[in-house]
Amino acid sequence: LDGLHFDDKLHFVEKPVEIVDREVKRLKRSQIPLVKV
Structure with a gap:
């Protein structure tokens, strides 16, 4: 879950x-x- 949350934040920053x-x-x-x- 933490990994997905981290990816979500990265995705939000990128796009x-x-x-x-x-x-x-x-x-x-x-x-x-x-x-x-």
Whole structure:
């Protein structure tokens, strides 16, 4: 688990924009059902 957490931090440092984009997509995806309903 520590190894994965460390990799996560490294990935965040290397590609912060990519992670932000992923978070935005996740937020949009979670909002889609609300919009449909």
